[in-house]
Amino acid sequence: MDIHSYMHGVGxxxxxxxxxxxxxxxxxxxxxxxxxxxxxxxxxxxLLAANAEDVAxxxxxxxxxxxxxxxxxxxxxVASMAQGLREIAALRDPVGGISELAYRPSGIQVGRMxxxxxxxxxxxxxxxxxxxxxxxxxxxxxxxxxxxxxSEAIRSNQAIAACVREGLAGAGLPEEAVQVVETxxxxxxxxxxxxxxLVDIVVPRGGKGLIERISNESRIPVLKHLDGVCHVYIxxxxxxxxxxxxxxxxxxxxxxxxxxxxxxxxxxxxxxxAIPALARIYGDKGVxxxxxxxxxxxxxxxxxxxxxxxxxxxxxxxxxxxVVDDLDQAMEHIATYGSQHTDAIVTEDYARARRxxxxxxxxxxxxxxxxxxxxxxxxGLGAEIGISTDKLHARGPVGLEGLTSQKYVVLGDxxxxx
Numbered sequence: 001m002d003i004h005s006y007m008h009g010v011g012x013x014x015x016x017x018x019x020x021x022x023x024x025x026x027x028x029x030x031x032x033x034x035x036x037x038x039x040x041x042x043x044x045x046x047l048l049a050a051n052a053e054d055v056a057x058x059x060x061x062x063x064x065x066x067x068x069x070x071x072x073x074x075x076x077x078v079a080s081m082a083q084g085l086r087e088i089a090a091l092r093d094p095v096g097g098i099s100e101l102a103y104r105p106s107g108i109q110v111g112r113m114x115x116x117x118x119x120x121x122x123x124x125x126x127x128x129x130x131x132x133x134x135x136x137x138x139x140x141x142x143x144x145x146x147x148x149x150x151s152e153a154i155r156s157n158q159a160i161a162a163c164v165r166e167g168l169a170g171a172g173l174p175e176e177a178v179q180v181v182e183t184x185x186x187x188x189x190x191x192x193x194x195x196x197x198l199v200d201i202v203v204p205r206g207g208k209g210l211i212e213r214i215s216n217e218s219r220i221p222v223l224k225h226l227d228g229v230c231h232v233y234i235x236x237x238x239x240x241x242x243x244x245x246x247x248x249x250x251x252x253x254x255x256x257x258x259x260x261x262x263x264x265x266x267x268x269x270x271x272x273x274a275i276p277a278l279a280r281i282y283g284d285k286g287v288x289x290x291x292x293x294x295x296x297x298x299x300x301x302x303x304x305x306x307x308x309x310x311x312x313x314x315x316x317x318x319x320x321x322x323v324v325d326d327l328d329q330a331m332e333h334i335a336t337y338g339s340q341h342t343d344a345i346v347t348e349d350y351a352r353a354r355r356x357x358x359x360x361x362x363x364x365x366x367x368x369x370x371x372x373x374x375x376x377x378x379x380g381l382g383a384e385i386g387i388s389t390d391k392l393h394a395r396g397p398v399g400l401e402g403l404t405s406q407k408y409v410v411l412g413d414x415x416x417x418x
Contacts, residue, residue, distance in 0.1 A: 001183055007191035010146055011198030013176040014119045018144035020174050022116050026093040028171045029140050033089040036167030037082040040132065043163055044078045050155040051128060058152050066256035066315040070126035071153055081132040081160070084383040088136040091381075094400050095142040098409060109411040114404045116142035118200035121192050122385065123148045123214060125206030128156035133376075133383035134203075135164045135178040141403035144177045146199065148192060150206070151184035158182075193218040203398075205386045208313075223398065225363070225389040227313045227339035228258030230371045233330040233356070234274050235347035236267035242368060243270075243346040247278055249370040250344065252285050256315045258387060259342050259364075259374040263310060263320040265330045268294070271323045275299055287317040294323035310337040327352050331359055338362065340389040342374040363389050363396035 021029075040047065051073040058068050094114045101111030120143045124130045131147055138145035149157040161180040168175050181188050193202055196219045203223045204214040211224050232250050234243045250261035266274050271294070279299045282289060289295075290305040302321065309320045310333070324330045327345075334343050344366035345356040353367045364374040374397065376384025381399025388394050394402035 003185055003187045003191055007188055010179050011195045014144040014146050015198050017174040017176040018118045021142045021144055021177050024173060028173055030089040032167045032171035032173050033085045033136055035170045036164050037085040039163035039166045040082045047078055047159045048073060050159040054153050054155050067126050069256040073128055081129050084133055085136045088140050094404050108415050111409050112406040113409045115407055117403055117405055119144050120201055121146045121199045122203045123189055125150040125210055126153055128153045130205060131157045131160040134385055137383055137385050137403060141400045143403055146179050148181040154184055196220050203386050223388050225341055225387050228341045229313050229339040230259055230261050230341055231263045231265055231334050231343045232261045233265040233345045235352055236269035237349040238346040239348055243274060244277055246346055246370050248281050250372055251319050253372050255317055259371050261371050262314055265322050265324050265333060268323050268325055272298055287319055289319055289321055291321040295321045334360055342371045344371050
C-alpha cells in the first residue's frame with residue numbers, strides 16, 4: 001500500500017464529508033446514532049468474537065495486563081457503547097446555537113455561533129469502545145472523523161466501524177464522515193498528523209509514549225493529556241466511612257484507567273485510623289502500597305516510596321501513600337507531582353472544600369467523590385472524545401461542545417459604519 005496516497009485519499013474524503021456534516025439536520029444525525037446503536041446491539045456476538053481474536057493475539061504477543069484490560073470487550077461494555085450512542089442522540093445539538101447576542105451602540109447585533117471543528121483525527125490504542133464513542137460525538141457535533149486505532153484492536157474496530165457505516169447510510173449521511181484507517185502500518189500515523197490542510201485537530205488517546213510522539217511531531221493542533229497521576233486527599237475533618245469507601249473505589253474499581261487514583265494523601269491527625277483500615281482493604285485486593293516514612297511507621301509492611309513514585313501513573317494495583325500535615329501541604333504535593341488530571345478531597349469542612357476546588361489546578365476537581373467519576377459518560381456528555389489537561393479550547397472530558405468552536409455573527413439591517 002502507498003501510505004501517502006491512501007491517507008491523503010482518506011483525508012480528502014473526510015474534508016468533503018465534513019462540509020456535508022456541518023449542514024446536516026439534527027434529526028438525520030440522531031437517526032444515524034440510533035441506527036448505529038441498534039446495529040451494535042444486534043451484532044454484539046460478532047463484535048465479541050472479533051474482540052476475542054484481538055485479545056488472543058494480544059496475549060500471544062505478551063502485551064501487559066493493563067493494555068489487555070483496555071482492549072477487552074464484554075457483553076456489558078458492548079451494551080454500554082450502544083447506550084452511549086443513544087445518550088448522545090438525546091443531547092442538545094450544539095451546532096448553530098447563538099449565544100451572547102446583544103445590540104451594540106451602532107445598532108448591529110453581535111453574538112457567537114457554535115460551529116463544528118471540521119475534520120477530527122483520533123489516534124488511540126487498545127480501547128475499541130473509542131471507535132463508537134468518537135464516531136457518535138463527532139457525528140452529533142457536525143464533524144467528520146478519521147479513526148486510527150491500534151493494531152492490537154484492528155478486528156474489533158473494523159467490526160464496530162461496519163455498524164457505524166450502516167447507521168450513516170441509513171440516515172442519508174456520507175459514510176466517509178467516519179473512517180477507520182484500514183492499515184496497521186505506523187507510517188499512517190506520521191502521514192495523518194502532518195495533513196494540516198485536511199485535518200483540523202488531532203486527539204491522541206493511549207500511553208504516554210504515543211501522546212508524546214503525537215505532541216512532538218504533529219503539525220496540527222493536538223488535544224491531549226499525558227498522564228493521569230490522580231490524588232485523593234483525606235482531610236482530618238473527613239467522615240471516615242466516606243473516606244474509606246471513596247479511597248477504595250478510586251483505586252480498585254478499575255486499575256488501567258487515567259482517572260484511577262495513584263497517590264493517597266492523608267492528614268496526619270486521621271492517618272492512624274484511616275491508613276490501617278485502608279491497608280486491610282487494599283491488601284485483600286492485592287494492591288501493593290508504597291509509603292512515606294510516616295505512613296510506614298503506621299503500617300510497617302508498606303514498601304518505601306521513592307520520589308519517582310509520586311510522579312508515577314501506575315495503571316496497576318500499586319498505590320503511593322503519603323501523610324501530610326494539612327490541606328496546604330496536600331495541595332502543594334498535588335501541584336508538585338500531579339498531572340492536572342483529576343484530584344479529590346474528602347472532608348466535611350465547607351471552607352476547606354471550597355479552597356480545594358478553587359486552588360487545585362486540575363481539569364476535574366472533586367469533593368467527597370471518587371476520581372473514577374472523571375468521565376464523559378458520568379458527566380452527562382454521553383461519552384467523551386478524550387480528556388484534556390490543556391487550558392486552551394477544551395479542558396477535562398471533551399464532549400460535544402469541546403468538538404465545536406465559536407465564530408462571531410453580526411446581524412444588521414442595512415447598517416454601515418460611519
